[in-house]
Amino acid sequence: MIRGFIDFDILEQPSNLTACAPGEPLTFRGLHLEHDHSARAAVNERTLLVLLGEPRIRDAVLAARVADLGWKEVLPALCSQPEALLGKLGGRFALLWIDFGQRSLGLASDRFNTFNFCYAREGGRLSFSDRADGVPALRREINRQAVFDYFYFHTIPAPGTIFQGIRRLEPGSFLIGNAQGSQLHAWWIPHFEESAKADFEQSAHSFKDLIRNAVERELDGSPVGAFLSGGTDSSTVVGMLGRSGNPVTAYSIGFEAEGYDEMEYAKIAAKHFGVRHTPYYITSDDLVANIPRVAASYDQPFGNSSVLPAYLCAKLAHDDGLVKMFAGDGGDELFGGNTRYAKQRIFGYYDRVPGLLKGALLEPVLTGTPLGKLPLMRKAASYVEQASTPLPDRNALYNLILRLGIDNVFEKDFLGTIDTGAPLDLQRRVWQGIDAHSLINRMLGFDWRFTLADNDLPKVVGSTQLAGMNVIFPLLDDELLDFSLKLPPEYKLKGLKLRWFFKEALKDFLPSEIIVKKKQGFGLPFGHWLLKHAGLQKLAHESLDLLVDQRILRKPFVDALFSKHLPAFPGYYGEMVWISMMLGQWIAGQTTPEASSLIGRDR
Structure with a gap:
């Protein structure tokens, strides 16, 4: 963990500044800084620099210097x-620097925010931490808007946090703060080149080499673990690990519920690649025992339901004596x-329909007359309604709380204080x-933010950290990322065929059963279990009752x-219970008075 604050109004440059050692705070007039063993600190005549994480060095000259001399000297x-x-x-890193000559503070996050900073500005003081609940702000209050955002996204995306006045850096960005204020900048904006053609054989060869290199550079001969869901991604990573000769154990979570396992x-x-396999079938009792701790x-509140399976996988690896996990x-x-x-591409076909036909016939008839409500016409009317709504607004048509009706879900007083x-x-x-220009690349770029940086990666990073493990994401290796930016859009979505290039390039590597299987992942059969397990029902009821008492939910x-x-619909409505329960459990797990007594009044 790293945390501290700068008071720009009284900040002074010390005459004999030396970087603080891990665990020893650096404190003098206008500055307090503390960091743990995962951070490296250095100083010159006017600047203090702190590097968090284990970054991959992309510059050849710098990489050679660090390999020769080490970070401490460089x-x-x-x-x-x-x-x-x-x-x-x-890779995964964050950067902090203090320029005493300019009397400024810099904070930077990596491309996907796997290491990030949160911060709060209070007059001439700027406080910061790598955790929202670690920012030493003068006041910390729950933000009503963030609670609503949580229900909307099932997480709280950057730049917001659960706390009023505390912000989170967005992926690939940095902040410069001084006495005059703070400015945010993007240091990385992905550019999709969108080539029309590519040599498939050459691309496939490069692709496999990039994955192999991304896996093997993280190996030193020590035993490692890996998540294995049975999908193409985890199977590819496990396969590369198995072919490397490094000792590897793959960990899988199963569910005794049809359609989930x-x-x-x-x-x-695991058998195809000859790796040791540790399966574990999660139970309702596992949920009751671990939900409060994980939440x-x-x-801040986190509602991705696969966080529990991820945590239990990582805990199995930790209990086996491992320290590194591949995802x-x-x-x-x-x-x-x-x-x-593929679904959104189908809606994109509607753009090819002549405007006169859409405006004068299809939309008025199907969405504005009783004809569109007839059984045989409902699907056509639904298609026109969705297709005529542009992205990203179309996503709101599928949003859980919007479909349930926010006036039906939330208390009127709560809704009156949020946007x-x-x-x-x-x-x-x-x-x-x-x-990007193509629809597929725009959707990918969108998901890099909301699916990866704000949801899936915090799930894996948070669950592995809780289990005492370090996690590696080889499929997000920077060179592989650069490679994907140059692939033709049709290589990613060929007609309606998902990840066409990925599967074609690896069809001689992955088992055929996995190439053709439908996507599932680590989703929980939570709603089905909730109907049958008394302990889970008690936990869920207590959690949602807390939100009723706080006058959030009706x-x-x-x-x-x-x-x-x-x-009636345990899979669908179970998701609403889950995200509500995880919010309630997060509130119940807080120790500060501000967090445990939420937001009963308008701020």
Whole structure:
């Protein structure tokens, strides 16, 4: 952990500044800084520089120097140009620097925010930490808007946090703060080149080499673990590990529920690549035992339901004495593997319909007359409604709380203090900032932010940290990322075929059963289990009752959710119970008075 604050009004440059050692705070007039063993610090005559994580060095000259001399000797010479250093680093890292000559503070996050900074500005003081709940702000209050954003996204995306006045850096960005104020800058904006053609054989060969290199550079002969769901991504990573000769154990979570379990495919992959396999079937008792701890471990509410399986996988590896875990996240978002990409392409076909036909016939008849409500016409009307709504606004048509009805879900007083359009405004801003032309690449760029940086990666990073493990994401290796930016769009979504290039390039590597399987992942059968397990019901009821007491959720909605909706559609309504429960458990797990007594009044 790293945390501290600068008071620019009284900040002074010490005459004999030396970098603080891990665990020893650096404190003098106008500055307090503390960091742990995972950070490296260096200083020159006017600048203090702190590097977090284990970055991959992308600059050949710098890489050679660090390999020869080590970071301890090289880092002091880099203090004078911290912003230039950002472009030379890759992987998981964050950077902090204090320029005493300019009386300024810099904070920077990596491309996907796997290491990040949160900060708060209070007059002439700027406080910061790598956790939202670690920022030493003078006041810390729960933000009502962030609570609504959590229900909308099932997490709280950057730049917001759960706390009023505390912000999180966005992926690939940096902040410069001084006495006059703070400015945010993007140091990395992905550019999709969108080549029309590519040599498939050469591309496939390079692709496999890049994955192999990304895996093997993280190996030193020590035993490692790997997540193995049985999908193409995790199976590819496990396969490369197995072929490397390094000792590896693959860990898989199964569910005794139809439509959720894919242990069969995980076993196929483990056998195919000859790796040790440790399967574990999660139970309702596992959820009751671990939900409170997992929820409280995050720096803000986190509602991705696969966080529990991820944590239990990582805990198995830790209990086996391992310290490093490989994950397959990123393949879908780099190479076009999510089913919604094909679905949105189908809606994109509507753009080819002549405007006169759409405006004078299809839309008025199907969406504006009783004809569109007839059984045979409902699908056509639904298609026209969705297709005529542009992205990213179209995503709101599928949003859980919007479909349930926010006036039905939330208390009127709560809704009166928040902007219900803010989540979509953020999505529109991100969508407009994507440097791509094709629909598939724009959707990928969008998911790099909301699916990867704000959701899936925090899930894996947070769950492995809680289990005492370090996680590696080889499919998000910078060279592989650069490679994906240059692939033709049709290689990612060929017609309606998802991740066409990925599967074609690896069809002689992966088992055929995994190439053709449907995507599942580590999703929980939570709603189905909730109907049958008394302990889980008690935990869920207590959690949602807390949100009713705080006048966030309406009691009639919660009562109907448990008594009517959940029994009828446990998969769908179970998700609403889950995200509500995880918020309630996060609040219950907080120790500060500000967090435990939420937001009963308008601030």
